Amino acid sequence: MKYETVIGLEVHTELKTESKIFCGCSTRFGAEQNTNVCPVCLGLPGVLPVLNEKVVEFAIRTGLALNCTIAPFSKFDRKNYYYPDLPKNFQTSQYDLPIAINGYLDIAVNGETKRIGITRVHMEEDAGKLVHAGTIAKSDYALVDYNRTGVPLLEIVSEPDIRSPEEAKAYLEKLKTILQYIDVSDCKMEEGSLRCDANISLRPAGSTKLGTKTEIKNLNSFRSVQRGLEYEVLRQTEVLEEGGRIIQETRSWDENRGITVSLRSKEHAHDYRYFPEPDLIPIVTDEKRIQAIRESLPELPDARKARLMRDYGLSGYDAEVITASRAMADFFDAAVSLGSDPKATANWLMGDMSRMLNAAGLSVEEAPVTPAKLAGLLALISKGTISGKIAKTVFEQMWETGKDAETIVTEQGMVQISDEGAIIAVIDAVIAANPQSVADYRAGKEQALGFLVGQVMKQTKGRANPQLANKLLKERI
Amino acid sequence: MKITRKDVEHVALLSRLEMGEAESEKFTGQLNAILDYVEVLNKVDTTGIEPTAHVLPLKNIMRPDETRPSLPRDLALANAPEQEDGYFKVPKIMEG
Ligand SMILES: [Zn+2]
Numbered sequence: 001m002k003y004e005t006v007i008g009l010e011v012h013t014e015l016k017t018e019s020k021i022f023c024g025c026s027t028r029f030g031a032e033q034n035t036n037v038c039p040v041c042l043g044l045p046g047v048l049p050v051l052n053e054k055v056v057e058f059a060i061r062t063g064l065a066l067n068c069t070i071a072p073f074s075k076f077d078r079k080n081y082y083y084p085d086l087p088k089n090f091q092t093s094q095y096d097l098p099i100a101i102n103g104y105l106d107i108a109v110n111g112e113t114k115r116i117g118i119t120r121v122h123m124e125e126d127a128g129k130l131v132h133a134g135t136i137a138k139s140d141y142a143l144v145d146y147n148r149t150g151v152p153l154l155e156i157v158s159e160p161d162i163r164s165p166e167e168a169k170a171y172l173e174k175l176k177t178i179l180q181y182i183d184v185s186d187c188k189m190e191e192g193s194l195r196c197d198a199n200i201s202l203r204p205a206g207s208t209k210l211g212t213k214t215e216i217k218n219l220n221s222f223r224s225v226q227r228g229l230e231y232e233v234l235r236q237t238e239v240l241e242e243g244g245r246i247i248q249e250t251r252s253w254d255e256n257r258g259i260t261v262s263l264r265s266k267e268h269a270h271d272y273r274y275f276p277e278p279d280l281i282p283i284v285t286d287e288k289r290i291q292a293i294r295e296s297l298p299e300l301p302d303a304r305k306a307r308l309m310r311d312y313g314l315s316g317y318d319a320e321v322i323t324a325s326r327a328m329a330d331f332f333d334a335a336v337s338l339g340s341d342p343k344a345t346a347n348w349l350m351g352d353m354s355r356m357l358n359a360a361g362l363s364v365e366e367a368p369v370t371p372a373k374l375a376g377l378l379a380l381i382s383k384g385t386i387s388g389k390i391a392k393t394v395f396e397q398m399w400e401t402g403k404d405a406e407t408i409v410t411e412q413g414m415v416q417i418s419d420e421g422a423i424i425a426v427i428d429a430v431i432a433a434n435p436q437s438v439a440d441y442r443a444g445k446e447q448a449l450g451f452l453v454g455q456v457m458k459q460t461k462g463r464a465n466p467q468l469a470n471k472l473l474k475e476r477i
Numbered sequence: 478m479k480i481t482r483k484d485v486e487h488v489a490l491l492s493r494l495e496m497g498e499a500e501s502e503k504f505t506g507q508l509n510a511i512l513d514y515v516e517v518l519n520k521v522d523t524t525g526i527e528p529t530a531h532v533l534p535l536k537n538i539m540r541p542d543e544t545r546p547s548l549p550r551d552l553a554l555a556n557a558p559e560q561e562d563g564y565f566k567v568p569k570i571m572e573g
Contacts, residue, residue, distance in 0.1 A: 017542050024545025033563045037553045038545075054542035075530040082493050084567040097530070131564060143564035146553075271491060281538040282530045 003202040003240065005233050006210060007162035008119075011175060012153050013185040014126060014193040015058045020150035021125050022049030022092065022280075027152070029191055033131075033145040041125075041150035043088030049279055051076075055152040056099070056283055058184040059123050060293050062154055063100025065182045065300060066118045070290050074099045076123075076277040084144050085128040093155075095274040098122035099283070105178065106302060107170040108320065116171050117159030126151040154184075160199065160210065165229035169222055172196055173324070177301050181326045189221050196225055201246065202236045212246040216260055218253045228253035232260055304329055312342035321350055327364035334371035340378045348374060352395050368402050369395065377405035385409065386416050390462050418465045420472065423456070426464065427476050430455045438477055449473065480508045 020027055023040035040047045063070050077095035103118035128146040132139050156175065162168050176187045176194060187194040201213035216232055219225045231253075236246055251260040299307070301323050308319040308329075323329045328349060335345045353374075357367060377394060380386045386394060386409055397408050409415055417423060430452055431438055440448035449470075456469045482505045489496055496504070547553075550563055559566035 019542050019544045024540075024543060025547045026544045032550075034550050034553050034565070036547050038547050042548075042553060050538065050540045052542050053539035056539065073530075080491070082491075084565075140569050141559075142567050142569060143561060144567055145564055271487075273491070276530055278531070280531075281533065281535045284536040 001241070002205040003237055004205045004207070005164055005229075006160045006201050006203060006213075007165070007168050007229060008160040008199045009158045009162065009168060009171060010197045010199070011156045011158075011172065012126075012195040012197075013156065013179055013187060015055055015152040015154060016183070016185055017052055017054045017058070017152055019052060021052050021055050021123070021152035022150055025150065029193075031147055034147065036147040037149070041087075042146060049092065051280060051283070052152065055123055056285075057293065058152075059099045059121060059154055060285065060290065061182050061297065062156070062179065062184055063103065063121050064290070064294050065178050065297060066100070066103040066105055066121065066156070068100035068103030068118060068121060070100050070285055071097055072285055073097060074283045074285070076280045077274045078277050079124075079272045079274055081272055083127070084142060085130055085149070087128070087146060087149060091124060091127065092277055092280070093124035093274075094122035099285075105171070105174055107167060107174050109164075109167055109170055114167065116161045116167075119157045119159050121154055121156050124153050124155060125149070126153050160201075165226045165233065168198065168229055169226040172222060172225055174301070177324055177326075181298055181300055183298075192220075195220070198225065198229055198232075200229060200232050200236070202233070202240060212248050214246065214248065214260075215250045216253055217250060217263070218255075220255070224253055224255055227255075227258065228260060231258065235260065298326075301326075301329075308332070308342075312336070312346075314342065314346055318343075318346045318350065322346055325364060331364055331367075331371050331374075335375045335378070338372060338375035340375045341382065344378055344381070345374070348378070348395075352392060356396075356399050368400075369398050373398055373404050380405050380409060384416060384418060384465065386414055387462065387464075387466055389457075389466070390414050390416065393462075414463060416465050417460055417463045418468060420468070423460075423464050423469055423472055424476065426456050426459045427469070427473050430459065431476060441477055449477075452477075480505055480512060484508075 014027075017027055019025060020036075020041055023038050025036045025038050025041055028036065040049055060070055074094065074097050076092050078090040079093045079095070080090045082089055098120045100121040101119065103121070104115050105118065106113050106115050108114075126148050128144050128149040131143040131145060158171065162171055179185045179187050179194075185193060189195070196219045198216045198219060199213045200216060201211035203209060203211040214232065214236070216228050219228045232251070239246055247262075250263045252263050253260050305316075305319040305323045308314045308322060309316060314322070321328075322332050332342075332345055332349060336342050353364075353367065353369065356362075356369075357364065377391055377398065380394075381388060381391050386405075390409075391405075394405050394408050394414065397403070398405060401408070403411075434452060434455065437448045437451050441452070452473055453466070453470055456464055456473065457466065482501050485501045485505050485508065486496075489501065554560045554563070554565065557565045
């Protein structure tokens with residue numbers, strides 16, 4: 001039988017606030033254990049949480065960027081469960097009145113746009129971190145660090161509109177891009193500031209009834225989201241093909257073994273007994289405030305991509321790559337506003353720039369070559385001062401020394417030779433030294449010309465204007 | 478709605494409370510008495526009335542996003558039954 005895959009994602013993202021959601025403790029990642037804690041986030045008796053206004057602003061920004069309706073009235077609830085990473089024995093979260101509902105985002109799959117519904121966006125607090133002494137199996141105790149407890153989180157829940165592991169990855173990448181554009185989260189999966197759980201089920205193709213789902217946890221990278229789901233599709237298909245039935249359960253992705261494993265489930269696992277949080281006051285948001293936040297949103301990735309295609313004639317692919325990161329798109333716009341040719345700028349960013357960034361493990365903001373410096377380099381190329389080939393060397397030196405292109409070119413005498421007389425002198429010497437190639441070319445072997453041009457470039461250390469050298473060589477043979 | 482001893486044992490398990498048979502019997506009776514009382518409230522006609530989210534007539538009480546000093550670590554750990562290396566030390570966690 002042919003099956004259709006149905007996936008919904010639950011994404012948790014840590015918000016970039018200075019302080020925690022309900023207390024003034026710092027949210028800084030990597031602090032010494034249990035140094036960013038206070039009576040409120042430790043859940044000591046008699047304390048009163050007070051909501052961080054920035055969390056609400058970020059949540060509304062996110063809701064709007066995801067095309068959601070912002071709730072005029074929203075409140076917090078207690079989600080009750082016992083686990084040592086939760087000092088209060090409940091997580092302050094939102095249940096029936098989340099801050100934002102009914103949105104969507106668009107992803108590109110196989111060149112087509114597909115819309116994925118967003119069910120809800122809600123605010124909640126993060127839990128602490130368990131450290132196991134030795135291996136989990138062997139240690140008879142665990143250690144707890146509560147620094148992360150109370151760090152603000154948004155939970156973003158998609159509709160079950162995703163139809164393949166590939167779409168799931170595209171959705172997650174798009175969501176990350178949007179969250180970074182609106183500057184609410186760092187979205188570092190490796191630091192846990194973006195986390196993803198997936199609900200996945202299969203159903204006979206053509207059926208509209210949902211099959212029994214499993215929940216996959218521990219998907220800690222974009223790659224593992226795709227791999228974990230691909231594995232689960234195979235596993236569920238196999239179970240169904242053999243006439244078995246899927247058990248509704250939580251499974252954990254094991255990156256090393258490349259499989260999902262069942263986390264022993266009990267029926268009461270999801271009995272959270274939510275009730276309204278009496279210590280927090282409801283959030284009322286009027287149209288005026290929503291409008292003000294809407295107006296503060298930057299140009300979002302889809303709009304920016306469309307603008308780059310429309311105004312600069314970039315291809316859909318190039319515009320997609322450039323706008324996938326806000327920093328890269330900002331770099332592009334800055335260089336172009338300094339007079340750089342848009343297509344050349346895109347090529348440099350996607351080529352040499354990306355290569356150097358990857359090799360050095362740097363982000364765009366950290367690049368030693370700034371938009372102004374790249375614009376300077378591109379100006380030298382378009383004026384004909386240096387060739388495109390020399391420009392690559394200049395770019396690498398700009399990267400290493402931090403100097404601008406003009407300085408490097410002047411210091412090292414890299415200026416392109418466009419003086420016909422000077423080039424002809426070299427050409428004549430090359431012709432004299434390579435009679436066989438000259439004869440070959442005259443006999444109709446086109447590639448012999450390439451060799452001779454190469455010799456001219458070599459003699460001039462790459463500085464001869466290549467088009468000119470080509471033209472003059474043909475004339476002189 | 479009647480609360481059974483099974484319900485009481487279920488909730489006790491969720492709350493990690495250990496209780497003997499006599500106790501669960503006693504709590505079953507007490508909880509039923511409470512629910513019987515709430516049953517009186519259920520008779521009130523609440524058509525068209527919004528559920529109360531909070532008893533105080535307040536909204537949007539928030540604080541600016543500013544950090545304040547946290548507790549010194551020894552103070553934070555002072556009431557921990559056990560600690561090790563700056564961490565709270567807890568019994569082994571069983572999954573599920
Ligand atoms: Zn705190």
